[in-house]
Amino acid sequence: MISDPSPPFKRKWGTMLGHYSGRSVLPPPIHQRASVNKILPLLLILIVSAPFSHAKENASAAAAPLRFLPVGAALPENPLTLVPDRNDWTYPLNTPATMRVRLARSPYPAEGFKLRYRLGPDMREGPEREMIVPEQGADIAVPAQAHAGFVRCIARVEIDGKSLISSATLGFAPQQIAASQRDPADFDAFWDQQRAALDKIAPAWELTPAPELSSAAIEVSYLRFQNVGNYAGPSHFYGVLAVPRGAGPFPALLSVPGAGVRPYNGALTLAAKGMITLQVGIHGIPVNLPPAVYEDLGRGGLADYSRFRIDDRNHYYFRRVYLGVLRAADFLARHQKWDRRHLIVTGGSQGGQLSIMTAALDKRVTALAASYPAYSDVSGYAAGGTGGWPHLFKPGANGTRSDEPIEAKLITTAYYDTANFARRLRTPGFYTWGYNDTVTPPTSTFAAYNLITARKELVLATDQGHETSGVQDMLIEAFILHAAGISSTKSN
Structure with a gap:
């Protein structure tokens, strides 16, 4: 049964915020924590919303009220x-x-x-x-x-x-805002075929203890498993697994990364609050190498990876990435300490993209939290509008479009676009971004968000770019803990 993370919060905080805005934001059960008590009165006053009751904008069954954080709350002063x-x-x-x-x-x-x-x-x-x-x-x-x-x-x-x-x-x-991306008739069949290909490859899970990351509360390991390869033979996926000590059972969280090439240390804070957490990298390399390795790969062999083999949907770089993330979710769902009731996925930018994809394709996912999801309506520039990261097909100053010739590439993107996974979401979710974002422009993120018919909540920090503030981070964590069924007393 899918848990509903929103009503308890709306009953409690909706009343408290109503005096200021008549609107709510999703959950924090962490509102009783001492560290939050210091800023809660200010937060209650600052989360304001100008009236947004235009009938046409809210006529769709998929529409949900927009929530606004205060302008300038997270930005440095600018004369x-x-x-x-x-x-x-x-x-x-x-x-x-x-x-x-x-x-x-x-x-x-x-x-x-x-x-x-x-x-x-x-x-x-x-x-x-x-x-x-x-x-x-x-x-x-x-x-x-x-x-x-x-x-x-x-x-x-x-x-x-x-x-x-x-x-x-x-x-x-x-x-x-309407998405420009087409929804292929064989979209679901394509992903059924890809998942069948993944099933033919043995996971071969390998755990290596990470005592340097472990504590009295959690046991941390490096995870390695087999995944599909985009070329010859299988590849590998790597991540950091953190498990609360004790018998359990525990809710589980999959943390998926933003774009780039970097090491990872795991989602240890949430693990210490009582969740099995798995933070993964996507590039098929260990996540605990020296920093110089990632810097060299990011500037060299993995530079612009979002365009690798984009003219072939069966060998596109993100095929291996998507399937690896799905297998990571499967690992959590197989874990002997998982409570079999709460499986949450979260990430920002490319991580938002992967969160929506995972929740759409794995029905065991019970909630997601996504910030400024990337790869949203990437066909937008080709349609004469604005597309999302990685800004495929964008016209340059001289009018020449990038990624020419675009025909085969445009076909491939339809199978990987966040918009088409958003259409299929049945999982409640929390979302947040800013209007000033030039990496994942709001035209693109709204194009995907507006397709979601599942329960959803969007908190906007209009003047923010491609970043989240401390308030947004707090709300994301609050949503995750609430969706995981973790009480405020356990999160102290």
Whole structure:
């Protein structure tokens, strides 16, 4: 039975937050912890939402209320500011907007400062424009938008030989953004075939003790197992397994990584709170090598791996990655200490992509938490809009599209796109990202999110880029613990 992580929190926190916003955010059962008590009163005041009740935007059965964290809560101070005229940065269609630009500078020159800015759809902001900003500031007009999407302004000013840069991204009916990616008729059959191929390869699980990572509370090991190969013969997958000491049973968590090549030390904090955790790497190399090895691979043999063999769906780099992650989930589901009730997957960026994929293909997954999921609607640029990381098919400054010829590659992406796994999700999930993200642009993440019909909650930090704040991290952890059935007393 799939556990429902949301109602208890909504009953408790929904009332407390209602005075400020009439909205809730998902769960933290950690709200009674001493470390959180210090910031909880401030958090309650700061989690504010401007009214977002446009009927058309919430008409879909898949729509869920948007939750907003306070603007600027996690960002360093910048003397150059862009302030939209709505504090949630979110507008209905056919409504114009303005951004007030100001520069904190003393003394302020009488002639003002020359501001250079670009304004247009996110990741396609267009040519640079100029304006003079007087001491009292100036307005940048954003035309009303007839179609759902995002408009970004990137502004810069030169002061004392240095560039100050600021940006603001406005959402226009983001819950109406539609994905461009096609849903292949044989999508499910394709993944059934891939999983059958994986089943033919013996896992050959190998555990190596990691006493340097273990403690009185948890036993940590390095895990190695066999996986499909994209070329000849099987490959291997590696990770860090952390198991609470004691008889159990325990809930389980799979932690999947963002893009890049790096070592891993395991999800030890959550393991100490009573979860079996498995953090994996995706590249088929041990996760405890010297840092220089990963740096060399990231700049050399594994640079731009997201494009390796992308013209062939059966040999694309992410085929081995997806199947390896699914086998990692299977390892947890086979663990003798697993409680057989709670299996959660989490990650950000590429990890968000892998979390959604895993939850869609493995019905044993009971909850997921995904931050700014990558590989979302990657066909967007080819369709004349904006696509997600790794920005396949994006036109350059001269109009030439990357990744040409694109026909075969575009076909492959449909089998790996987060949007098509989002369509198939039946697992409750917590999601979070920012409007200013230029790695996984909000147009792409909303395109995937809007396809999800499972129970979902989205918390937005509109002015954030490709990062999470401490508040978002706290909410993610709270969601995981609640979805795992771990009480606040156990998480102290």
